[in-house]
Amino acid sequence: MSAPDQKVERSNGVSWRLVVGIVLLAAVLVLVLQNTKETTFELFWMSVSAPLWILVVASLVLGFLIGWLLRSRRSKRRANV
Template sequence: MNSDAQIGSATSLLTPRNILAAVLVVLVVIFIFQNRSATTIQLFWVSVQSPLWLTLAVILLLGWIAGLLTTRRKKPAS
């Protein structure tokens, strides 16, 4: 009876959402290991050197924030 409960709890962890999350984590780890070389970013007079994966992650985050700030919100129905 105890093994049936363990099997049930193990299969409840294998939802499509959890599988997708695990695949994305594996892809992110592969991406990081393949892009560990340092790159230099220059913006006006500031020069920053960081790993390529970190630079791309920061740019992605800034783009996501810009998208959030520029989306139109629906007006509440009155």
Template sequence: MRSTETGRTGRVEPSTWVGLALAVLAIAFVVQNRREVRIELFWLSVGAPMWLVLLLIFLVGWAVGALVRRRRARR
């Protein structure tokens, strides 16, 4: 089978390049933010790498956004 018959032309899609660029940026971010930070909330104090803290905050924000969007869709 020729590549044109299977739909594959050997070209890399722009979305693949964007994904690779984002992956490189994410790796650079983690490498540059490995220092441990202390997070204090009420009586709880936790130490973790900064990149991990920021990832957790991002995930919490994403979950809140998904819940709010789901609630609006029900109205």
């Protein structure tokens, strides 16, 4: 067994994260391509009419940014311990 502070050598195989990422990207592309109809959505006092895929992509980008911000905050907090 290796100690927790030692790096484990990576095999030349495909990473499971890469496979999951590709599958999720394909699912997002299918979702976007199948939802092209015009829709109206409201945010606070604004009412916007746009294709649904724009809302889907905007939600994904916002989710990614929130996850990235929280992850960086968590890493900084762990570094201070």
